[in-house]
Amino acid sequence: MSDQQYPQFPQYPEQPRYPGQQGPPPGPPYPQYGYGPANYGPPPDNHLVWAILTTVLCCMPLGIVSIVKSNQVASLWAQGLHAEARxxxxxxxxxxxxxxxxxxxxxxxxxxxxxxxxxxFGFAATELTPT
Structure with a gap:
């Protein structure tokens, strides 16, 4: 076997400490990726059924805008843009x-x-009839 050196993990600088602070610095020294601790619950209702019904039965141009907006809800929620999805x-x-x-x-x-x-036309018809 050879004495091969493996690369070391990068050393991140220590976060600054404030006067009077005890213990390790708060938070990790670098950003964490993955699922966050926040639980936003289920995505909001996209109102797609109402959008389709109003497009078919009511005003088509406004209904089409409603369909487009309702289709954006799921993709925005999946991207983590919860406020934009709402x-x-x-x-x-x-x-x-x-x-x-x-x-x-x-x-x-x-x-x-x-x-x-x-x-x-009711009044016009009564005036035109001979009496």
Whole structure:
């Protein structure tokens, strides 16, 4: 056997100590990788069902934006961007609500239009009939 030297692990400088501090310096001398101690729980609801329903049944452009936002939730959560994933979930919900509200407003305006047309043509028809 030969006396082969193996490479040594790099020596990291010791972290500074503050006056009055006892014991080893706090924390590791270099960054730790892997799973962190924080437990963020399950990912937020992405509201994909509502996004699809509002796209099909309501206002398509706003529903498409809702679908795009809801699809971003899982990938952002997997990347560890939890605040951005929650924001994307909230945005997906907001766009789905706006899509449904837009459809409700349009249906309401159509009903008002029909009532106005019935009233206008109803009066016009009574004035044109000979008596």
């Amino acid at each position: 924001q994307a979930a909230d945005d997906a919900k907001k766009w789905a609500i706006w899509s449904a509200a837009t459809m409700g407003i349009l249906v309401g305006l159509y009903v008002v239009f029909l009532i106005v047309m019935i009233v206008v």
